[in-house]
Amino acid sequence: MEGNINKTLLIVEDEVPMLIALVDKFTREGFRVLQARNGEEGLESALRDHPDLILLDIIMPKMDGITMLEKLNQSADPWGKKIEVIFLTNLSDISNIEKVSQLGTNEYLVKSDWKIEDVVKKVKEHLKLE
């Protein structure tokens, strides 16, 4: 609706209603949106499609978000080292936050604290679209 944005976004989230909300919102905002339901699918999609930004849930079945990012960083694909990630979390769990900050310049946001509109703003800021 807002016109096309030439950016690809990968959303990795196991909670389907939340995933759909984000996918719909970002699609309407004009992003190309890819989706994955766990870390394994997310890793596969990331390495295949090279999105501009990943919105990544932390607690997920099969492979959690932190492990997925570690695997990306370690992968043979040099793209995996410079990928931009915004972590989505439900908890301000200190051990998770510490792990996230150890993984580099990635950001995290607590889902319950953020309006969906603000998530969009954050993503756009990150991609320097605003």
Add this chain to the structure above:
Amino acid sequence: MNKEIDNSIFKSAVENASDHIVITDEDGYIFYANNVVTKITGYSREEIVGTKAGKLWGGLMPKEFYVNMWKTIKTEKKFFSGELKNKRKNGDIYTAESHIGPILDENSNVSGFIGIEIDITERKEKEEKIEQQKKYLLELNKVLEDEKAKDEALISSIGDGIIAVNKQGKIITMNPQAEKMVGCVFYEVENIGIEEIIKIEDIAGNVIKLEDRPIFKAINSKEITHQRDFYYFFIKTKRKIPVSITATPIIVNGEVMGAIDVFRDNTKENEIDRAKTEFVSIASHQLRTPVSTMNWYTEMLLDGDVGELNEKQKEYLVEVYKGSKRMSRLITALLNVSRIDLGVFAIDPQPTNIIEISQEIIKVLSQKIKEKKIKIKEIYDKTIPIIPLDRGLIRIIFENLISNAVKYTGEKGVVEIVIRREGDNISISVKDSGYGIPENAKEKIFSKLYRADNIRDKEVDGNGLGLYIVKAIIEEIGGKIWFDSEENKGTAFYVTFSAEGMKKKEGAKAFA
């Protein structure tokens, strides 16, 4: 000197002897009594002479006593000695030690008797007193022994380990529970330094220095010392357990004689705590996800993302959104409360500008402030430095105090926020012209889940957790919170804490 002793000397000696002496004829009639007899019995010499002792002071003992006496002195011609009760002229009874014997003539025939008595009433009384005291002491001893047995039974049946040490930290006693935990019996470690059987470590595994052990702190400070979150490592069994310790100095006449170390195995409690924390974190995850989802979908509907809504639809949906937001806040508050109650919250200080945080919170509340046409006054001391604070915690403090002020103030009211530096402290006040706190609610205002009566009808959006959380946080960082309030005039909350900021504290969870 003349070898023959003069009769008069004999007479004077008998006359003035300190013992009672009477002489009778062979039938027992008294013909001589010395001075002391009168003194002891109260009878005059005229009353005494010519009478039998039995008629005057005697005759109180059982008949057999006298029969036996007469037999001894008259038939057997021997001295009789005994203790007997006599009666003075005035009726008083006294105890006498009595020696009576026959006076024999050249042919060994009994010609009379001599009776010598000593009034031993006083001695008797003293003896009786001593006897009583002895009895009392015996009874006391028994009571003490009973008490001691009870205490010992108590001490040995207590589930906590108890070790007492002297001033030098040498073991002077321990209960069976302590023996079990330590892995040796008392006599093996008697007079050994407590540090030789138990090592103490903190959570991080650092060995606690001797002088920092609760028991030595108690000895040195003369005060009861409590400690949680330490670990006892029993050197003999090589077993390490989490303990809570209470060390109490033994003080006798103002002087420290040693200390008693009471320690409890906290393994189970810690397990329960962990289970609780895990439950809280799982429950929060489970509760928060659906509520966040509801919030996002409602936001999209209200924003007209999928088509414009009519006014009524919008109105209804706003109510749905409000309810769902309220639920979010409640879940967050409950999470924070459980973290406070579990004592697991972390403090992570970062250089912080408090004024910015206050401004941020006002911005978040701007819609509500606008709706109620509330005037916000901000008075900030420009010299407030950037100080190390946990931003999450400071945000919770401002969020609760300012949102309460806005919530509990009527339309067109005033809310004034002041941040000042006062000496070594930062002082914050949030003052409103609102409904105020009723007298009867003042005492409970910081209690968990408490809401004052006067605001329950006016404002549904409140869960009674905010001030409880705020107070707990402020106390944790060593600050103070108090308030002034008058119903229908307004309320002012005051907070102060050190301008040095907060110290880092590791913990399982940050605030939500």
